Amino acid sequence: MQASASESTASDSTAPEIRVAVDLIVLTLRDGALSVLLIQREDEPHRGAWALPGGFVRHGEDLDGAAYRVLADEASLGSGAVHLEQVRTFGTPGRDPRGHVVSVAFMALGADLPDPERGEDVADARWWSLADLADVTLAFDHAAVLEVAIERARSKLEYTTLAVTFLPGEFTVSQLRGVYESVWGRPLDAGNFHRKATRTEGFLVELDRHAAPTGGRPARLYRAGTGTRLVPPLLRISE
Structure with a gap:
């Protein structure tokens, strides 16, 4: 039976407020290791714990705008420094003790990103290699959010050209292979990778110059x- 207008109004007035937030998974390579930017919370809840940069969406602000604001405020990064894309929405009740918070997770990838400057309401901010996070308990459900984003990055390297976002404007195939090895977490055959990468249409443009010599033949x-898109894809299981 359809609810009356008065019943609907009463139900809406007692419904809990749902707030919308954005969480940022900022990834780069540091000393050859896939690393994520974390901030140490200065306020409750989870004061002192490490967490992904994030914040509530402000009135009149769209999601991308909120994500770029958080990047500037908590990661000291401008909009041109990273590739930004939505990963997934997380809204399980109880994920945030302040109330019902729905968070849109964004993945931000960049090349040689700088050390962050500590923003307001942040006790500390620094890069963590994924290997160093084994014994770290992240605030909220951020461990699950990070896991989803890492798998998204690993998967997208298979069938898109996303790997180049981790590199400077000019690079060698060896450096590109290093991105795949760092993100996928395993070594790749150099010859096999070179053939696939250089023969994939639209992936790379060969330049008429070489990298600075490092003792051997310049690359x-x-x-x-x-x-x-990578056609055919560079599949993890095929190497």
Whole structure:
């Protein structure tokens, strides 16, 4: 039976307020290791715990705008420094002790990102390699959020050109292979990878110069091509 207008109004007035937030999984390579930016919370809840940068969406603010604001405030990064994309929405009741908070997780990838400057209401901020997080308990449900984002990054390296976002404008195939090895967490055959990467249409553009010599034969430099998809894909299980 359909509820009356008065019943509907009463029900709406007693419904808990739902707040919307954004959480940022900022990834880069530091000393060859896939690393994530974490902040140490200065306020409750979870005061002193490490967490992903994030914040509530303000009135009149869209989601991308909120994500870029958090990047600037808590990660000291401008909009041009990273590739930003939505990963997933997390809204399980009880995930935040302050109330019913629905969070949109964004993945931000960049090359050689700088050390963060501590923002307001943040006790500390620094990069953590994934290996160093084994014994760290993250605030809220951020361990699960981070896990989802890492798997998204690993998967997207298989069928998109996303790997180049971890690199400077000009790079060698060896550096590109290093991205895949760091993100996937395992070594790849150098010859196999070189053939696949250089023969994939739209992935790389060969340049007429070489990297600075490091003792052996100078490596050819490349830049990112105009493609966004890898056809055929570079599958993890095929190496």
